[in-house]
Amino acid sequence: MLKLKTLLLIGFTALTIATSIETQAQTPTETHTLGQYEVKIPDWSKITWDNLPPVQQPGYLSIPPELIAKFGYDPSRSWSAGQKVDSVVMLGDVEDALKMSSLSLEDISAIVALDSKLTLKDLGLMQWQTPKTLVKAIPTLGNLDISQVPPIYDLFTQVAEGKRGLGERGKLGEIAQDNWPGAKSNRPNRNSTKIAASGNISQILESNPRAANTPLGKLDLSRYPIKSVPFLTQTQLARFLGWQQSYINQVPGLNKVPFDKMPQPINTGFNVIGIASLVLGKAENGDTTVGSNYFISGSINRSSATVPVACESRKECSYMELGDLAGQQGELYGKRWASGSSQKVKGGFGLLGKVNGGREPTGRLVYGSAFKVVLTGVNESKGTADFGLFFRICANIPFQGKTCTPYFIGPVPWMPVSENELVILGTQ
Known part of the structure; x- marks a missing residue:
């Protein structure tokens, strides 16, 4: 008490x-x-x-x-x-x-027209999401290859660079090797560009808690189209961590939804x-x-x-x-x-x-x-x-x-x- x-x-x-x-x-x-x-x-x-x-x-x-x-x-x-x-x-x-909170961006777009050039920065709650909370909100993301979700790929790359000082193409490879299947003797060379561009997101998150819990706000989110995160526009706001603290004007189009069209x-x-x-x-x-x-x-x-x-x-x-x-x-x-x-x-x-x-x-x-x-x-x-x-x-x-x-x-x-x-x- x-x-x-x-x-x-x-x-x-x-x-x-x-x-x-x-x-x-x-x-x-x-x-x-x-x-x-x-x-x-x-x-x-x-x-x-x-x-x-x-x-x-x-x-x-x-x-x-x-x-x-x-x-x-x-x-x-x-x-x-x-x-x-x-x-x-x-x-x-x-x-x-x-x-x-029961609305998704797709729901909102069915009521009011949304800007076709929306970026992740336009959805305010993205700044405090992490790869881990994003996968929790959108479970299907976990099954994708990390190369299919540019913001998560780039965030892991950024964290890897800060932690190990790797080269431009090898920096994610250093992280991805931690979850590469098979015995150590079967893992590709740590400087491989192939490994840098592949890996199941859920597996990579488990093996790299530091990057998994880093906020996406560490990136310049204005560089990423809203659809750079698959299934994001179909996901209800309530599924995202801390949705409650998002101002109304931080959700694209929500402030233009008439009150009689609210859920x-x-x-x-x-x-x-x-x-x-x-x-x-x-x-x-x-x-x-x-x-x-x-x-x-x-x-x-x-x-x-x-x-x-x-x-x-x-x-x-x-x-x-x-x-x-x-x-x-x-x-x-x-x-x-x-x-x-x-x-x-x-x-x-x-x-x-x-x-x-x-x-x-x-x-x-x-x-x-x-x-x-x-x-x-x-x-x-x-x-x-x-x-x-x-x-x-x-x-x-x-x-x-x-x-x-x-x-x-x-x-x-x-x-x-x-x-x-x-x-x-x-x-x-």
Whole structure:
């Protein structure tokens, strides 16, 4: 069991949300009619990681070595205001929500066009793969002759050269002889060029652990076409070591896959809709007579459900008051969505739950657990409410399960709402 002192070594950023986001989201939308109202809902067939607005606030996460060992990879990162979301969010953060690791490059190419000149450098996770982990991810590689996989051949050559200082054509031969079948007396001369260009990859890996465990990033991966590793494009991302720490933009084409084409498509959130009746600004305070049953905003529990949280008594509490399409008898009538600029609530769970002081802006899971929708500020004089998306960092610890930070990466500008317009609340 890790001590609390260790947990406090995890870095966090202080979270401040502007009451108004100047660059409003230009979100592709569809218009639907509900009675006398029209509602604009996100057009998920046109929304991708690539066209989401940038993150508005900087931040970082620094994981101590003892936790990195538990995770099996390093989820540490930092980001700047104005940085694109696809360069901040890693695959492991949203795995439960979207299942992107089940995709292969071939799957992605069936949805969006990929550059025909892709190299191994374009697939970011290749830099920390080794010949050993590559064969584990793509078992068929092990049966091939090493000359059929140029990156592995060249890596073994490079390691051999550094270890034994062999000549240009004899350097792999020195390594390959270690696994050459037959008695020593039957082995070819160690300077043979034939042996340098042949050998079963699995056998060579077993006999040469140093080269087998050397990262491919030691090579200039931009020199190798993506198809220089046979079967690579047909292999699911989840089969590669440390796929979780790959940023979304490090997988060719993935940031251009629409959210409705994900292996687990985005939740449309269209089940529950309310009316934005009134927005009230910073002059409003929490009231002991207005309990959590009056609120639809709050924290997110381990089961990815929104748990309503009331504003603290006598503390600032700007909010949006809702109406119900069914009138005063409706369940949403008079309910409040508090602003994340006024209220911070408990967030996260497990080892990463201490990040950002264990707090996140109040809000709702409207479209599933990939991000939290937060009311970032209201303009009472104009009768408008601004929204933003917040993301979190998640990891799975072997034998312990999932752990997540609070939703503290953001805000990413989202669809604003005006009084007397409909607002999407999710499926709860």
